[in-house]
Amino acid sequence: DTAVSQTPKYLVTQMGNDKSIKCEQNLGHDTMYWYKQDSKKFLKIMFSYNNKELIINETVPNRFSPKSPDKAHLNLHINSLELGDSAVYFCASSQTPGQGAYEQYFGPGTRLTVT
Amino acid sequence: AQSVTQLDSHVSVSEGTPVLLRCNYSSSYSPSLFWYVQHPNKGLQLLLKYTSAATLVKGINGFEAEFKKSETSFHLTKPSAHMSDAAEYFCVVSDWTGANNLFFGTGTRLTVIP
DSSP, X not given: OOSEEEEOSEXXXXXXXXXXXXEEEOSOOSEEEEEEEOTTOXXXXXXXXXXXXXXXXXXXXXXXXXXXXXXXXXXXXXXXXXXXGOEEEEEEEESOOSSSOOOOEEOOOEEEEEO | OOXXXXXXXXXXXXXXXXXXXXXXXXXXXXXXXXXXXXXXXXXXXXXXEESSSOSEEEOGGGOEEEEETTTTXXXXXXXXOOGXXXXXXXXXXXXXXXXXXXXXXXXXXXXXXX
């Protein structure tokens, strides 16, 4: 059983389009995250959701919007795609943050290419 | 503020020889530290974590790391490299603010020479 899954694995699209990436976890975690990995392999958090509430929102353009229909899913919508959005996007999940830090479990990634 | 510095962007070892991947951290609080591995075109897998228990942490696949507060280091080691260890390794620090923010290092690419 896949713990954290993402679809699609590859996404090629043109500038200006709107696209979505889906993420699902079956670990029973309450918190989910989206990360962006650039061409130099640097990973940076974009969003996290805890019990359907956004608890992290880094300096990400508002063209990016996370949507969580339930605690097992956190989808990433991207409007008006730009060339600079090309990257690998990873979804992750963890137990609810609180008294300590919990490890995050990552999905396989979605490679987005904007042409 | 929390951050990690991975001192080597690329490490190359021969199969069967020891591996040392270096990481220094900076944290305003008692840090939680992790090592993740990313094989080519794959997601990230947790190797091990330190959360203020034993300073020597054992992980999967024979890896271990030692937390040294005096040196603010969390180096990753393995006694004998295997070809399957070739991958990108990330040192990661979190804090205890409750948001579980993870701050990634820039990664170290490990090459294993047959």
